[in-house]
Amino acid sequence: MYAHRYCPYIDIRSEHGGNMEAVKFRIKAEPIAQGRPRLTTIHGQARAFDPKKSRDWKAFIKDVAEKAMYDAGHEKPFDGPILARMRFGFELPKSHHRKRTPKPRQWHTKRPDIDNLSKAIFDACESVVFMNDTQIVRIVADKIICEQGEAPFVVAEFSQLGELTDA
Numbered sequence: 001m002y003a004h005r006y007c008p009y010i011d012i013r014s015e016h017g018g019n020m021e022a023v024k025f026r027i028k029a030e031p032i033a034q035g036r037p038r039l040t041t042i043h044g045q046a047r048a049f050d051p052k053k054s055r056d057w058k059a060f061i062k063d064v065a066e067k068a069m070y071d072a073g074h075e076k077p078f079d080g081p082i083l084a085r086m087r088f089g090f091e092l093p094k095s096h097h098r099k100r101t102p103k104p105r106q107w108h109t110k111r112p113d114i115d116n117l118s119k120a121i122f123d124a125c126e127s128v129v130f131m132n133d134t135q136i137v138r139i140v141a142d143k144i145i146c147e148q149g150e151a152p153f154v155v156a157e158f159s160q161l162g163e164l165t166d167a
Contacts, residue, residue, distance in 0.1 A: 022159035031088040033112035034120040061124035102148035
């Protein structure tokens with residue numbers, strides 16, 4: 001299990017409607033972006049590997065995704081095109097706390113990049129929620145700073161898409 005400074009709370013939901021299936025999970029933990037690969041040479045051969053922080057985060061997300069799929073009754077990864085929805089909530093810095101007028105949620109416009117945050121989730125969910133991340137045809141993702149007193153979180157939802165129409 002991923003050791004994190006926050007006790008992870010996992011909320012899992014599943015939807016079955018018509019021919020669309022979905023799985024959703026929420027984790028109360030500070031989001032971690034996919035790190036740059038590290039390079040080394042072993043016996044003269046170049047080798048790339050994930051930084052430990054990214055590796056541990058992806059292992060944790062994979063465990064959560066496996067539990068979500070199991071609890072939702074999905075025995076195998078989704079087939080076909082996938083819609084991915086994600087929200088990454090970062091803790092409000094202590095320097096921004098206000099006593100009289102607490103700060104509401106706001107957009108997070110600094111690092112880490114949203115594509116690196118998403119990539120870590122996709123890599124972790126590969127072969128668990130979907131077979132390959134090439135199945136993801138639509139992404140809706142945002143990153144926010146949580147309101148004052150709200151814990152950081154990650155919400156991810158993956159839905160199977162139906163046939164494409166010309167409407």
